[in-house]
Amino acid sequence: MxxxxxxxxxxxxxxxxxxxxxxxxxxxxxxxxxxxxxxxxxxxxxxxxxxxxxxxxxxxxxxxxxxxxxxxxxxxxxxxxxxxxxxxxxxxxVAAPEHGLTLAAAPTALGPRALAALPAAGVTLRVLARDDIPEAVATGTADLGLVDGLAAPSDPLRLPDVAPLTTHGVGEEPVCVLLPASHPLARRTGLRLGDLVDARWLDAPGAGLPLDHLRAANGSGGFRPALRYEGTDIRALTTLAAAGHGLTLLPCTAATGLPGAVAVPLVAPRLVHRVELVHGGSLRGAAATMADKLLEHA
CATH class of the missing domain: 1.10.10.10 (Winged helix-like DNA-binding domain superfamily/Winged helix DNA-binding domain)
Structure with missing residues (x-):
């Protein structure tokens, strides 16, 4: 046998x-x-x-x-x-079109445009670590994916090559360093990434922008983690930053207006928070409708 x-x-x-x-x-x-x-x-x-x-x-x-x-x-x-x-x-x-929609998204990819494009009913939202989203779309556990990351303006993200997937850029915005209000750099009008290499950082790959993205953007090591947060809750991450447990980098819309914290724009190198829509094959039903709304003003 x-x-x-x-x-x-x-x-x-x-x-x-x-x-x-x-x-x-x-x-x-x-x-x-x-x-x-x-x-x-x-x-x-x-x-x-x-x-x-x-x-x-x-x-x-x-x-x-x-x-x-x-x-x-x-x-x-x-x-x-x-x-x-x-x-x-x-x-x-070969499957018949479904009325529902399953969307897999990184927490920081769920900005105002994505939320406005969600159908009024029949949606299942799965908040995942950004590296898990292409796999979820490729294997059919999600109809659409929203991934994000740091990039030079208009540059595509580097996504894992898990399957033939289609990607579309759906938005870019500036990034900010989130600091406690009492931090010595909190009154700056802008910060350079190279000046923050030796700062204490929050390592939160599921909720914030990963430290390896910062190292790659700066072309150096450093960015020593003071605390690792393994969740996907942005509010928990920002609370940790406001309490002085480390710095974190976020899209500016997610970093501003938080009690006890100050968001200072990153001015060098020139980087943006980029969001991309990921899907496999032809879109139908609710997935196609949401994709059209996201891409309408991209």
Missing amino acids: LMTYGILGRMDPHLLRTYVTVARLASFSEAARELGYTQSAVSQHIAALEQDLGTPLLTRRPVAPTAAGERLLEHAGPLLLRLDAARADVARM
């Missing part, structure tokens, strides 16, 4: 998905429970994949990837994601 499965199912996505699950959970029995297989079937899947590739992929006690298994994991995620994206793309072509 193993020989047949190995020959006929070379790099079979079912085998690959089983392997990824076992490696993630570090347990054959837990993987069997999650996947709905018997433990014997999971063992057979792993053995078939190891026979196909001609090398052990997992140690058994403890369960952990070998060096070859680690290399396979690097390929497995993108491969499985592409398969899921292909399935979702075909399903979009």
Whole structure:
């Protein structure tokens, strides 16, 4: 049975998905429970994949990837994601149009224009970390995505290459550094990013603009995190900044008018907060209507 499965199912996505699950959970029995297989079937899947590739992929006690298994994991995620994206793309072509809309958006991408373009009813809004949004759209768990980030004016964002997706720029605005009102720099009319390399920063990749974006824009290291916030709530992030736990960079519309905090525009380098609409395939129904509204004045 193993020989047949190995020959006929070379790099079979079912085998690959089983392997990824076992490696993630570090347990054959837990993987069997999650996947709905018997433990014997999971063992057979792993053995078939190891026979196909001609090398052990997992140690058994403890369960952990070998060096070859680690290399396979690097390929497995993108491969499985592409398969899921292909399935979702075909399903979009043949499925009947739906009345509802699922929108995946980064918290700072939900500006006034996006909110005004939302349909009056039938919307499911999923606030996600910005790196997870292209995957959500590609795999069909969201109809549309709104991603954002730092960019030079009119430059597109660099998004993960998870599947053939279409992107449209829908808005740009200045960015501001959010400081406590008592901060020595709070009375400045503008700040240069290079002067803030050694400041204490909030590391909030899900809610604010990530520190690696700042490092890339400045072309240097630095921007040492004083506190890491792993949520997606902008209000929590701004409260932390106002309380003096670190600086954060936000689109100016999200940073102004906050109690106990001051938003100072970033004047150099010349950067903007850019928002892009992401979708796969042709849009229909509520998704098409919202996209048209977003792009009307882009």
